[in-house]
Amino acid sequence: MPNVIAKLDGVSLSYGDRNVLRNCSMDIYEGVITCIIGMSGAGKSTILRLLDGLRKPELGHVYVRGEDICHMRESELIEMRTKIGFAFQFAALFDSMTVGDNVALPLREHTSLTEDEIREVVIHTLDSVGLAHTYDNMPSELSGGMLKRAGFARAVVTNPDLVLYDEPTTGLDPIVTHLLTDTIKRLRQQLNATAVVISHDLQSIYMMADYVAMLFEGAIIEYGTVEDIQKSVNPIVQQFLTGSEVGPIPI
Amino acid sequence: MSQALNDSETPNPAEAVERASLGALTQIGRKVNSFFDYIGGITALAGETASTIGKLRIRFAETVNQCYLLGYQSLIIVLLTSLFTGMVFSLESAVQAVQYGFGGFVGGIVSYTNVRELGPMLTAVVVAGRVCAAIAAELGSMVVTEQVEALQSLGLAPVRFLVVPRVLALMIMLPLLTVFADVIGVMGGEWIAHAQAHIAYNDFMSSARQTIGFEDVVKGLFKSVIFGIIIALVGAYQGLTTTGGAAGVGKSTTSAVVICIILIFIVNFMMSYFLYGGG
Numbered sequence: 001m002p003n004v005i006a007k008l009d010g011v012s013l014s015y016g017d018r019n020v021l022r023n024c025s026m027d028i029y030e031g032v033i034t035c036i037i038g039m040s041g042a043g044k045s046t047i048l049r050l051l052d053g054l055r056k057p058e059l060g061h062v063y064v065r066g067e068d069i070c071h072m073r074e075s076e077l078i079e080m081r082t083k084i085g086f087a088f089q090f091a092a093l094f095d096s097m098t099v100g101d102n103v104a105l106p107l108r109e110h111t112s113l114t115e116d117e118i119r120e121v122v123i124h125t126l127d128s129v130g131l132a133h134t135y136d137n138m139p140s141e142l143s144g145g146m147l148k149r150a151g152f153a154r155a156v157v158t159n160p161d162l163v164l165y166d167e168p169t170t171g172l173d174p175i176v177t178h179l180l181t182d183t184i185k186r187l188r189q190q191l192n193a194t195a196v197v198i199s200h201d202l203q204s205i206y207m208m209a210d211y212v213a214m215l216f217e218g219a220i221i222e223y224g225t226v227e228d229i230q231k232s233v234n235p236i237v238q239q240f241l242t243g244s245e246v247g248p249i250p251i
Numbered sequence: 252m253s254q255a256l257n258d259s260e261t262p263n264p265a266e267a268v269e270r271a272s273l274g275a276l277t278q279i280g281r282k283v284n285s286f287f288d289y290i291g292g293i294t295a296l297a298g299e300t301a302s303t304i305g306k307l308r309i310r311f312a313e314t315v316n317q318c319y320l321l322g323y324q325s326l327i328i329v330l331l332t333s334l335f336t337g338m339v340f341s342l343e344s345a346v347q348a349v350q351y352g353f354g355g356f357v358g359g360i361v362s363y364t365n366v367r368e369l370g371p372m373l374t375a376v377v378v379a380g381r382v383c384a385a386i387a388a389e390l391g392s393m394v395v396t397e398q399v400e401a402l403q404s405l406g407l408a409p410v411r412f413l414v415v416p417r418v419l420a421l422m423i424m425l426p427l428l429t430v431f432a433d434v435i436g437v438m439g440g441e442w443i444a445h446a447q448a449h450i451a452y453n454d455f456m457s458s459a460r461q462t463i464g465f466e467d468v469v470k471g472l473f474k475s476v477i478f479g480i481i482i483a484l485v486g487a488y489q490g491l492t493t494t495g496g497a498a499g500v501g502k503s504t505t506s507a508v509v510i511c512i513i514l515i516f517i518v519n520f521m522m523s524y525f526l527y528g529g530g
Contacts, residue, residue, distance in 0.1 A: 008484060048253075049400070052403075052404050054400055054403055054404065055430070074408070078406045078408065079302070079406070079409070081403070081404055081405065081406040082405075082406040084404070085401075085404075086401070086404035086405075088397045088401055089397070090396060092396060092397040092398050092400065092401035093398075093401075094393075094398055094401070094402075104404060105407070106405045106406065106407075109405070109406070109407055110406060154401075154405070
């Protein structure tokens with residue numbers, strides 16, 4: 001087993017009256033791609049936000065590189081986040097900046113590189129996701145798939161050791177989905193980083209995942225390799241994988 | 252059977268009154284709670300903004316950009332409202348003043364009210380209508396499209412990035428706009444006083460000079476600085492606490508303008524009371 005880079009330990013969190021996570025625990029292994037699957041609204045994206053310190057659990061602890069981030073001050077969280085990349089579901093590029101400026105932003109803020117060096121790094125990073133030609137474009141000029149790739153570029157431009165992808169392939173056609181899945185795999189190899197991916201797309205999960213965790217009713221009910229998950233005898237997992245309407249998952 | 256069931260479901264009058272009272276108390280409790288939540292939230296935002304400015308962690312280029320967007324682009328609307336307010340004030344007062352033999356005081360009255368009250372407050376209200384809504388809408392949209400979370404995830408503080416440039420821009424630009432509003436308001440009043448009540452330009456200006464001191468101008472501008480802070484903070488707070496997608500953005504925008512204008516009136520009264528020796 002690889003080392004654990006991040007860990008949820010008995011985490012509970014609710015939004016209003018709705019309990020999203022209940023005593024949820026899971027380990028994120030270093031240097032591999034872990035995919036989290038589960039029903040819509042099950043709390044998958046919340047797990048990513050917990051790992052990035054954007055949400056604090058009501059109960060339990062979140063550890064990143066061995067440190068409990070729940071009690072960190074904002075300045076410590078800011079420092080920690082510089083080593084974590086986050087690719088948002090809808091890219092979340094800043095509307096008022098060009099794609100190049102979006103990707104350059106963390107470099108301008110957190111490094112002492114010159115403008116020429118930053119430009120070089122940004123073009124190289126955009127090139128790695130096939131978007132070098134969009135440097136001067138505004139986000140509104142890009143397609144959905146291109147936006148997501150630009151979001152990937154911004155997430156990885158500082159060479160983070162943990163990259164979080166929130167539904168990177170949702171709403172895209174199969175070809176772009178394949179392209180993005182490939183990009184995630186390639187970026188993980190290039191950066192030698194850990195990736196946590198939230199996805200509903202089983203084909204793309206089977207293509208890229210080293211480990212898969214299934215979240216159901218606020219807790220991880222199955223965790224293992226792709227093969228382990230496919231062979232799981234848990235009827236909830238099987239119903240999810242087969243997409244059947246009949247089974248223990250309430251619809 | 253069904254009658255019995257209905258009877259058991261219907262509370263007796265005493266219980267109904269108790270439930271209604273508890274419901275009303277709960278509502279009042281929630282309102283009070285959300286009021287103090289709001290005060291606490293905006294105070295925390297103000298504290299973080301002040302601390303960031305104090306540490307000189309300022310994005311100068313963005314602040315200049317916001318000066319242009321929030322300040323310079325409000326100039327025309329401020330000039331128009333101040334001109335017509337000065338004119339209407341003079342129109343209402345000049346003719347009567349001349350009739351009662353106080354024509355020599357019209358310049359003083361118009362400029363006094365303009366510099367001390369109307370200039371700073373009207374400018375603030377007009378800018379609040381335009382700018383507070385814009386800030387709330389822009390930041391609210393950034394919240395619902397995850398751009399604010401994206402800033403945080405990049406290790407950047409939203410207050411430094413989004414709030415500080417807007418607060419500084421309005422602290423600088425609102426007093427400048429107020430100076431223009433004061434001047435154009437007095438000029439409009441002077442013109443109408445001359446046209447309608449035949450008060451000579453020289454008489455109007457000499458009355459104004461005798462009545463208004465440098466201290467009045469400075470106090471008026473001090474008010475503008477405070478109004479600028481209120482407009483930026485209320486807009487930013489409403490924007491950053493937006494929930495519920497596009498509908499939430501609309502709600503935040505409306506609330507921002509309403510809260511901001513009410514606060515401007517209240518704070519204006521308090522500042523006038525203390526600055527001009529009301530106590």
